[in-house]
Amino acid sequence: MFYCSLQAQQPLRNIPDSLKGKSFAYLDERLYHFKKDSTLAAVYLYSYILKAKNEANYKALQKGYQNMLYQSPAKIQLRYTDSMVTTAGRIKDITALGSAYLTKGMVYYQQKNYQKALDYYLLANEQLVTSNDSYLIHKVKYNLAQIKSYLGYYHEAVALLQECVSYYQKRKPRPYLNSLHALGLSYTKMGNYGLAKTTNRQGITDCKRLKVPELLPYFELSQGITEYFLKNYGLSIDGIKKTIAPIQADGDFANEATAAFYLGKSYWALGMPETAIPYFEAVDAIFKQKNFSRKDFTELYTLLIGYYQTKNNSQRQLYYINQLLKINQLLFQDYRLMSSSVHQHYDIKNYLLAKNKVEQQLKLEKKHKGYFIGSLSFLFLIVLLLSYIQYQTKKQYQKNFEELQFKKGNPATKATVLSHSPIADMSPAIVTNLESQLEKWEKDKKFLAPEISLSKLATHFHTNTKYLSLIILHSRHKNFTSYINDLKIDYLMMRLDQDRRLQQYTHQALAEEIGFRSVQRLTSAFLARTKVPLSYYLKKIQNTNNRSS
Template identity: 45%
Template sequence: MINGYQNILHQSPSKMRLRYADSMVYSAKKSADNALLGSAYLSKGIVYYGRKQQDKAMDNYLIANNYISKTDDLYLKYKVKYHIALSKLYIGFYDEAISLLRECTDYYKDHNPRPYLNSLHSLGLSYNKSGDYGLCTQTNILGIAECLRLDQPEMKPYFLHSQGINEYFLTNYSQSIKNIKSSLDVIKDNSDFANVAIGNFYLGKDYWALGKKQKAVEYFTRVDKIFNEKHYLRPDLRQSFELLISYFRQQKDVDSQLYYIKQLLKADTLLTETSRYIAGKIHKEYDTKELVSQMDKLQSENDDLTQEMVWEKNYDWISAILIFVLFMLITWLTFRHYRNKTLFKKRYEEYVSQIGKPKNILKNDNEKLPLKEINAETVTAILKQLDKFERDKKFLERDWKQGSLAAYLNSNSNYLALIIKHHRAQNFSEYINGLRVDYIVALLQKEKKYRNYTNNALAKEAGFSSTQRFANAFLTKMGIPVIYFVAQLKKED
């Protein structure tokens, strides 16, 4: 019965699918079989995901995982991982999504062609979102080749679509347009409104970057149409409304400005309700108060004055306010510069004064206080491995995560986190980043050639995945920027 409902679900119009998914769950409950229950709840989550109701999809994925984890069904276990990875990708947890999708591609490669290609496609999207455009390109090229090898031509447009988006970030706008346009017809035929919206958004961005703003507006309005019809919007697609507001402000089209300001407010509400994480991370050019204020102002002034007249009337006031704001900004920046300079100098002198002095290392003190949660022998074994990990400078290798280090030490993630917290007085990120920063500080002190390295080169030397992460970790650990630290070393020379 469950398989029957599932087959009907796949052949039904989207508005009927939730009904059949509920029937799957109802039948599965009668069976009391963990695999059938997990499969039913997973199907229900997938239906919600197809509707782009991310919160309800995740609820059902987690229920499914609870049942499936009690079985030996590897296919279902990886199917849950895949769909949880998609939700993590949507809300911005790109590293976690990449980790799960790598596992899925490794498993499905020799078992199931279509899930393998789906996982590969999502992995490419995750690389793009994390800023690794090179890996995204490699993954898309591999995906197109695998479509041919596995005789799955229907997936090729999705890899072209993904690569088109990636080409935008590589500033290859013409190639981006070519790839996305070549994929959209097939994606439309699949009724995949989400990827149609995404494709139109990046076509608009391409034309905007090429200076063809009127052409770009055509594609942004298609994103708006899908938003109205399907209530679908991804965080990056929000920028469509910002650019439309900017365009119609330049055109002095007040009615269109008002409409897209309202759409932007609706978009923010939708994204906030979908995920608090998204609401906290999105960079907003217009916050809600500014949007409401701007909307009210335009509505009141639209009856009496054109925007040109308003600008003329208030020109003197605006100029005076702007000059005052600039003056205050320059004053504040100057104050902050000298304050930071003094603070950095003090911290550097404190650091130099501590060189050569014995350090009170917290990890040795804490060894006297055993962890109640973990067997003492286990703690001792893991600490010995951590000491070896530090001596061998394994921390210089890239992409250490708490889970991967736990696996390397033949431990589990929770034990490792507790031991590092207790014996190193740090969380995992602080521990790894601190080791790397200490290593770079020692190099800079001992070998002068490293003082001529760029921040990017130093970041790679220490195993950081990006220059910004290295700079942030150095500032957190040392209390001063790496550039200032190197400059002081050079002055001493």
């Protein structure tokens, strides 16, 4: 390959006579022309850099290092990003420095070092947010959206990606398609499968229209993942399988692991664990080789642990338990550090930078002093209003939390259910029977099972959905969904009080503990029941325990 030859070749110490006096544009054009001929291309690469050094042309030198970076193996790419940053510092231009930081962050992201990538994206944002380079500003937004999506902030990622799609659509085909692909993935992660399918189909069509066939497998993989969530497992398998070879050829181990994960999950959902396991093992092999995993990949380890438990294979159980612990430790560090950084240093800093920009405009345009003072005052009032809203929200959370604690210490007498309460179109005998079954079902904690539906429960009680929903509404004063969710949340709060170890569990682990299929469902149900976010509640009870200890 080109970069192997480049690495082995000795750097030029002098520009060849035939290239002396040639312009940067000429060298750049010849480099592009000979990009498939490693020997000739290397000559133009080094000549470009030497010419830039001799002329002290730091802008050209930065571009030369960038060209060298793109033709180098991954293990030495950071060396050229360091040279880019140093050179950009000499230019003393915020756009040049922002571009260098962004490139360094992108190299770290390709190496799956997400914390370092985020650090340099934030540095790039600090430089570029006050510049007029719309292309680079949107490039930062795209890369930050990738981090936001990785952390689970899908709504925020979607907002950034929609801006990028709109900006790049008629300007840059490949950035447009990359942004569209990332947008489709975010829609899938949010559970908006209709928009995900529409976005994926648009991407597949536009890859062909814009003649960018190398991105086609990624849209097809994204579409296959969406089909999995729609429970179209056969379509998911067919779609994903044809993407594996081109993704492997691209050296993209992250998407290779993703493809294997969803193939395994599809076969597992079809009741074919023996077929699924080799795909799960492929995901685990990538984790061992590349130290790469994702939050959703942890599910395969719980499936494998349970599978080998049924086979009485303690050795494989232990192996996958150890792997799961390693991954949780890795992800905890990534998510804890980055989640803090992305909010403290990006979201907040962007507002502060916008404020500074208004202040600079005030200094530069004294003629419009009144207008700018009014703008600054308006901005201050907005910040003040947002701060007040945040303060009131926290105050309300505190009040709601105290009310919860008071209710725990002073439980109200449970109202006796009237077994013979009249319900239209239902005989008293049926009412009594269903209420008795419902009370026993609650007492036995059957509500902790996942995937509880009104129809399944009605079948279990040997009745129909109409009667069961009327009983729940009449005796529990709730619709079916609220009734199930509230039972789970009440049980979770009781367990958190009884067993402090649960307070250290992740949201995902707590969701699984009480039968929620996703963290989003858990947090939404908890807020609806308690009027307090789950993370806030956990923090408060932990602080209370620490003080009492």
